Amino acid sequence: MDTGNRVMGISPGTRTVGIAIFKDGKLREWQLKTFSGTWSKIKLNWILSTLKQIIAYYGVTSIGVKIPHASRTSKALNELTNAIQKLAEKKDLSIATFTLKELEQAFPCATKEAMIEHLANQFPELQEYYEKAIKSINAHPRTCLVAHLKKCLKRWP
Numbered sequence: 684m685d686t687g688n689r690v691m692g693i694s695p696g697t698r699t700v701g702i703a704i705f706k707d708g709k710l711r712e713w714q715l716k717t718f719s720g721t722w723s724k725i726k727l728n729w730i731l732s733t734l735k736q737i738i739a740y741y742g743v744t745s746i747g748v749k750i751p752h753a754s755r756t757s758k759a760l761n762e763l764t765n766a767i768q769k770l771a772e773k774k775d776l777s778i779a780t781f782t783l784k785e786l787e788q789a790f791p792c793a794t795k796e797a798m799i800e801h802l803a804n805q806f807p808e809l810q811e812y813y814e815k816a817i818k819s820i821n822a823h824p825r826t827c828l829v830a831h832l833k834k835c836l837k838r839w840p
Contacts, residue, residue: 691743693734693767697722697759700730704741710806712741722759731766738774745777752782 687707694701703713718730737743748767751760764780771778787798803809 688745689741689743690745690747691734691738691741692747692749694749695760695763695767697726697757697763700733702734702737704737704743706741710808713809727763727766730763731770734767734770735774738776743776746771746779748778748780749786750780750782752784 688705690705692701692703692705698718700716700718701713702716704711716730716733718726718733720726738746746767748764750764768778768780
């Protein structure tokens, strides 16, 4: 049986959820899931059901979740973040949460843009996304998500 460390990083949102999977420190999968419609219990359950399927499919052992700054959150996003934490506890998975500020402190880069560039260099499969990100005003969430996972990998053996 495969016993490698499998970390799922989650950048939660009420419309889109960024997800990346690492196995033994190597990026294996990354995707952005879109959930249409207004916020409701049904939508929350839809997001959680999707996360459960991904956890089962990849045999996730640990989860890292990006926590938004207090000024950029909402009641719905807090509800989703809390539900993800409960899901991890229910499945007996290690979970860690990180703010963008904590992630910036964990990297040898001074800015979010520099952090994204560092990650694109470390994980060449993200180079295409990096090139798109530097053309936009806000960096693409998928590339930022990898930063969360890298921090998670340092916390769990």
